[in-house]
Amino acid sequence: MIIVGGTYLEECDWPEWNRLMGPGLRAALAVSELSKDTELYTYCHANNRADLDLTTSSFGITTTVRSWDDVIRFFYKHPLSSPPQIEPEASQTDSENQPNPEASPWEVTGAVVLAFGMLEIGVKVNAERAIIEWSRYDRRVIRGKINTLALIAAETELPEGFVLDVNDPDAAAELMTAWNAELMLVRRQAGGAVLFFGEERTEVPAHAASEWFKIGAGNVFAAMFAYYWGEQRCSPLQAADLASRSSALYASTRTLPIIHRDLLPPAEVFNPTATCKIFVASPCYSMAQQWLLNEAIASLERLGVEVVSPYDLGLDGVRVESKDIGEVLEGCKAVLVLAEGADVPSVLAVGLAHVRNLPIVVLSEEAKEHRLQLWSGTDCEVARDFASAVYRAMVAGRRNLQK
Amino acid sequence: MAGPKPSKPMQSAARRRQALGDDNCDLRFRTDLMGVRAAVAESIRPGESLDVVLVRDGSMRSVVCQAGTRGTVGALSAFQGLAQLIACIEDGAQYSALVEKSSARSCTVFVARSKQ
Numbered sequence: 294m295i296i297v298g299g300t301y302l303e304e305c306d307w308p309e310w311n312r313l314m315g316p317g318l319r320a321a322l323a324v325s326e327l328s329k330d331t332e333l334y335t336y337c338h339a340n341n342r343a344d345l346d347l348t349t350s351s352f353g354i355t356t357t358v359r360s361w362d363d364v365i366r367f368f369y370k371h372p373l374s375s376p377p378q379i380e381p382e383a384s385q386t387d388s389e390n391q392p393n394p395e396a397s398p399w400e401v402t403g404a405v406v407l408a409f410g411m412l413e414i415g416v417k418v419n420a421e422r423a424i425i426e427w428s429r430y431d432r433r434v435i436r437g438k439i440n441t442l443a444l445i446a447a448e449t450e451l452p453e454g455f456v457l458d459v460n461d462p463d464a465a466a467e468l469m470t471a472w473n474a475e476l477m478l479v480r481r482q483a484g485g486a487v488l489f490f491g492e493e494r495t496e497v498p499a500h501a502a503s504e505w506f507k508i509g510a511g512n513v514f515a516a517m518f519a520y521y522w523g524e525q526r527c528s529p530l531q532a533a534d535l536a537s538r539s540s541a542l543y544a545s546t547r548t549l550p551i552i553h554r555d556l557l558p559p560a561e562v563f564n565p566t567a568t569c570k571i572f573v574a575s576p577c578y579s580m581a582q583q584w585l586l587n588e589a590i591a592s593l594e595r596l597g598v599e600v601v602s603p604y605d606l607g608l609d610g611v612r613v614e615s616k617d618i619g620e621v622l623e624g625c626k627a628v629l630v631l632a633e634g635a636d637v638p639s640v641l642a643v644g645l646a647h648v649r650n651l652p653i654v655v656l657s658e659e660a661k662e663h664r665l666q667l668w669s670g671t672d673c674e675v676a677r678d679f680a681s682a683v684y685r686a687m688v689a690g691r692r693n694l695q696k
Numbered sequence: 697m698a699g700p701k702p703s704k705p706m707q708s709a710a711r712r713r714q715a716l717g718d719d720n721c722d723l724r725f726r727t728d729l730m731g732v733r734a735a736v737a738e739s740i741r742p743g744e745s746l747d748v749v750l751v752r753d754g755s756m757r758s759v760v761c762q763a764g765t766r767g768t769v770g771a772l773s774a775f776q777g778l779a780q781l782i783a784c785i786e787d788g789a790q791y792s793a794l795v796e797k798s799s800a801r802s803c804t805v806f807v808a809r810s811k812q
Contacts, residue, residue: 311776312727313774344779347757348773351756351757352731542801545801556734
C-alpha cells in the first residue's frame with residue numbers, strides 16, 4: 294500500500310507527547326506490521342530526515358521523501374485542544390494562504406493508495422483502490438485515475454450544509470457523486486462512524502478506549518480502513534469496524550504498529566449519539582479552576598453531551614435562579630470530578646451521585662499513590678489525564694443509558 | 697492535515713525541557729515505546745529500569761528497550777533526536793529507561809543517560 298501524507302513534529306503537554314509523526318508517517322507505522330510493502334510519500338525538513346529514515350527503515354517502510362524548508366510543528370495543550378497551534382504560521386491551513394499554490398501536485402500511482410492532505414503541496418492520486426481523507430479545510434488532494442474510491446471525513450470537517458444525523462444521506466450522496474466515490478465514511482467526534490455505501494447508511498460501532506489520546510486517532514482509522522478494505526478486500530462495514538477498533542486501541546495505548554485483528558483486545562461498544570447529561574464537579578473560584586472547568590464543558594459539548602456544572606449553582610459568584618445540587622443532578626448520567634473534588638460542593642456532588650448510583654470519573658493527574666488512595670473503594674473511575682477523564686465520563690454516561 | 701486556522705504557536709513543556717542538557721548526549725526524554733511486545737510488556741512494572749540497546753540488522757539500526765533476560769519490550773522510535781541518540785550510543789554513551797507506566801499493549805518510559 295502507498296501512503297501519501299505529511300511528516301510533522303507533534304507536541305502535547307498533557308499527556309506528554311513529543312513525536313516526529315504527522316498523518317503520513319503515523320498511517321505508515323500503523324499498517325507496517327500487517328502490510329509488508331508499505332510505501333510512504335512525504336515531505337520532511339532536512340533536520341528531521343535522519344530521524345525519519347531510521348524510524349521507517351526499522352519498521353520496513355520504504356520512503357520517497359521530498360525536502361521542505363520549514364520545520365512544521367503542531368502543538369496541543371491537551372489532545373482535545375481545538376484547533377492545534379501550528380508553527381510556522383505560514384503553514385496555516387486556510388485556502389488563501391497556501392505555501393506553494395503554483396506547484397504542480399505530487400502525482401502518486403499505485404494499486405492501493407491512501408492520501409492525506411499535506412501542508413506542503415497538492416496530491417494527485419491514481420489507483421485501483423484509493424482512500425482519500427477529505428476535509429473542507431483542505432482541497433489539495435485531487436482525484437486522478439481511480440477505479441474505486443472511498444472518502445473518509447471527520448464529522449467536524451464536512452462540507453458546509455452537511456450535518457450528520459440531519460441531512461446526511463442526501464449530503465453524502467452529493468459529495469460522493471461529485472467525487473465519483475463508491476463509499477464514504479464520516480468519523481464521529483465521540484467514536485464510531487457512519488458508512489454511506491450506495492443507498493445504504495450504516496452505523497459503525499464506537500469502541501470504548503481505556504484512555505483517550507485523540508491526536509492522530511483519525512489517521513489510524515483511515516490507515517486501518519485502507520488496509521482492510523483496500524488491500525485485504527474486506528467489506529466496507531467490516532473494514533470500518535476493524536478501523537474503529539484499531540483506532541480505539543491506538544487511543545488507549547499511543548502505540549504503533551497496530552496488531553493483527555485476531556489480537557485486538559475486546560472493547561466495549563457504546564452509543565456515541567445517545568442523549569447524555571453530565572455534571573462536572575469542580576471548584577470554580579480561581580481563574581485556573583474556571584479555565585479547566587471551561588475546557589471540560591467545551592470538550593463535553595463538542596461530544597454532544599449536555600453539561601451542568603457549579604456555574605448552574607452560582608458557585609462562581611454569579612447569581613442564578615435558586616437551585617440546589619439535587620436539582621442540578623437530575624437527569625445526569627454520570628459525574629466528572631475535576632481537581633480531585635477539592636472543595637465542599639464537589640464532595641457533596643460526589644456523595645449524591647454515589648447515592649444515585651451514577652458513574653463517577655475523577656481526573657487525578659497527580660501520580661502519587663497517596664492521592665489516588667483517596668478514591669480507593671469508592672467505585673469511582675480514576676483518569677490520569679484531562680482528555681481521558683472527559684472521554685471516560687462521556688462513555689460512562691452513554692453506557693449508563695443502555696442499562 | 698486539516699483544521700481551522702490556528703492561533704499563534706506556543707512552546708511545549710517537553711521542548712522547553714529539551715534545552716536543559718549539558719552536552720549533545722545528555723539526552724532526557726519521556727516517550728511511549730513503539731512496537732510493544734505484549735508477552736514481555738505484561739511482565740514489567742512501573743519503577744523498573746530497562747536497558748537501552750542499539751540493534752543492528754544489516755544497514756538498519758534501531759534502539760530498543762530490553763528487560764534483561766525477558767527480552768525486548770519495544771522500540772524508541774519516531775522522535776526528533778533519534779539519530780542523535782544512536783550517534784551517542786555509538787560513541788559510548790549509555791542510557792537507561794525508567795518504566796513509568798505499562799500494560800500488555802503500552803509502555804511509557806523516561807530515558808536518561810546512565811552514570812558511567
